Amino acid sequence: MLLAIHSLAERAERIDQPFALVLLGLIGDMGAHLYVAQGQLDWHKHIDEDEIFLVHEGSLRLETELGKATLYPNEAMLIPKGVAHRSQSALRSVVILFRQQVLPQRKNGHRNYLVTDDSAPLVKARLSGFANESSRPFEPAAVAMMEGHCLSAFLANGFGSSQTSPASGTLLYAIQGAVGIELDEGGARLEQGQLTILPPRTSYKLHAAQPAMVVRFERE
Helix, strand or coil, rough: CCCCCEEHHHHHHHHCCCCEEEEEECCCEEEEEEEEEECCCCCCCCCCCEEEEEEEEEEEEEEEEEEEEECCCCCCEECCCCCCCEEEEEEEEEEEEECCCCCCCCCCCCCCCCCCCCCCCCEEEEEEHHHHHCCCCCCCEEEECCCCCCCCCHHEEEEEECCECCCCEEEEEECCCCCCEECCCCCCCCCCEEEEEEEECCEEEEEEEEEEEEEEEECC
16 A cells, blocks of 8 residues: 655645645545645634644744734644634645534534633644653654644654554654654654554554654544
C-alpha cells in the first residue's frame, strides 16, 4: 500500500493566495486543510461547523468573542460553531485547519453555541506539552474534541503495538522527529513536518528510533 505523504512546507510553497484552503484529505466527513495566513480576515462565524486551527509555521492571531490568543508552531485551538472570530498574521504563516467538509444534514444552527457572559474563555493548547504528559510512549493525550473526532498528541519511541484505523481513517502528523509506519504490505516514513492519512480499517504499527512527537486526528 502506498500512502500519500504531504510535506506541508512544499505544499505551502505552491499556495499563492492567502487564506485559500487546500484540502489535504478527508477523515470521514472531516476535512484537513492547509492554508497560508498573511493579512487579516473579517469577523465571521460558522453556524454548523467547529474549527480547529493548528499552526505549522509562523504564528496566527485569533480574536474571538471568547478571548484572544496567538498560536505558534505546534499550538492549536478549537473555535466552536456560533462563536464570532477573525484571524490575522503579519508574516506569512502556514496553518492546518480541521473542519467538517461533508454536511449530509445541515444543522441550520440548531446546535449553535450561544455565547453568554459566563461562557468560559477559549484557550490554546501546545501539542508537544500534551505529548510529554503521556505516561508511556504511543499513548495519545486528547487535545480537542470536534463532532466525535479527537485531536491528540503522543510521544513515539521504540516500537508501538498493532493498531487499526477506524472506519473514518486516521491522520498522522509528525511535529518533532521522524516516525515509521509499518503496514501489512509495505510502509512509509514521516519526517518532521510531514502528514499522511491512513485509509479506513488499515492495520499499522508505528516505530521511532529516536523520540518523536506525533499528532493524530480520528473519530473516537
